[in-house]
Amino acid sequence: MEFLLGNPYSTPVGQCLEKATDGGLQAEDWTLNMEICDIINETEEGPKDAIRALKKRLSGNRNYREVMLGLTVLETCVKNCGHRFHVLVANRDFIDGVLVKIISPKTNPPTIVQDKVLALIQAWADAFRSSPDLTGVVHIYEELKRKGIEFPMADLDALSPIHTPQRIARLRSELDIVRGNTKVMSEMLTEMVPGQEDSSDLELLQVRKWTTPSIEIQ
Known part of the structure; x- marks a missing residue:
């Protein structure tokens, strides 16, 4: 046909x-x-x-x-x-x-x-x-x-x-985490004065960096 x-x-x-x-x-x-x-x-x-x-x-x-x-x-x-x-x-x-x-x-x-x-x-x-x-x-x-x-x-x-729908849902969840962490890190960096950083803030930035998922979308 x-x-x-x-x-x-x-x-x-x-x-x-x-x-x-x-x-x-x-x-x-x-x-x-x-x-x-x-x-x-x-x-x-x-x-x-x-x-x-x-x-x-x-x-x-x-x-x-x-x-x-x-x-x-x-x-x-x-x-x-x-x-x-x-x-x-x-x-x-x-x-x-x-x-x-x-x-x-x-x-x-x-x-x-x-x-x-x-x-x-x-x-x-x-x-x-x-x-x-x-x-x-x-x-x-x-x-x-x-x-x-x-x-x-x-x-x-x-x-x-x-x-697949399951993979897209997971990617969206990870993207929300990335956006949240990026916003917090950006605000902290804006308020920091070079040479006068608080050690606790630097530690928090490092934690945020390592807990932000790496997303690969091709």
Whole structure:
């Protein structure tokens, strides 16, 4: 039924995605990649249109430069877009029907492509494990492991985070702490006279510094 919907590259997000995954690019176009994320987040049809365009770029494509660029766009969108997009990515139809087919022995893609696909599946399985409507990727991940597929060694904690509701709530809580501590420290520094600092104030500043969480948002 896909053919009835027309060319996947004819939509606003499809046009951007076609350009962002052009094999002639010397490097990733991050301006385009983030524009794709904005369209997905801000329009009603953005998520579905993006998935259609990604399927077209990734399915059966032997130009692995384009495939790698497509996987980078996909990864960026998962990290920066919300639940409407996650539901379309983390299901069996997309994971098994698109991503797993890329690394099929019949296609024999380069190792870098295999590792990228497996790393994405592994990262999403970890991130979405506690979300009931996003566990399609979890099931595929576990099936692949049972088949003896070896996933690349990856430090999941070091990967750029996927902004699930739980992670966003924690980030907001930490941001409130940072704002509070920054305000207090700023007021104290404004009132201090160089060379006449009170030792208790200096100690409090040091405590504030060490109790302020380090927030990493990518």
